[in-house]
Amino acid sequence: MTKQLNLRLPDDVHAQAVAAAAADDRSLNSWLIAVVRRAAAETPDRPGGDPATLAPLRGTGHSPRP
Template sequence: MVNFNLRLPDDLHAAIKAAAEHDGRSAHGQMLWYLRQAVESPGTPDRPGGDPAASAPPRGNGHSSRS
C-alpha cells in the first residue's frame, strides 16, 4: 500500500466525513470508495466516454494560490 498525502479544502473534508458517517465508513474508506468509483467508471467528467486520448480541460495554472 502507498502512503499518499493530500491536502483538502475544509468544506470538502467536511462533506467527505459526513458522507462517510452516513455510509458507515471511515473518511479514509469513503475517499477510497470515491476514487475506485472514479477509476472504474466507464466515463469521467473530464473525458466523456472514458476516452483516455481526450484531453482534460485546463485547471488553472498549476500553482497554489498561496503567496
C-alpha cells in the same frame, strides 16, 4: 500493498467527505478509497478500455497553485 498519500482538502470539502463517510458507515479513508475506485472505473477515455491503464493527463498535468 498500499501507498500513503498526503491529501490537502479545503475545510468545507473535508467536512462534506466526513459526513458522507459517516452516512455510508465507513471510515473517511475507506470512503475515499471507494470514491477514487468508482471514479477510476467511470473514466471514459482510457486507452483501449484497459482499467489498469491510466487515462491521459489533460493540460500540463500539474495542479494549479495559488
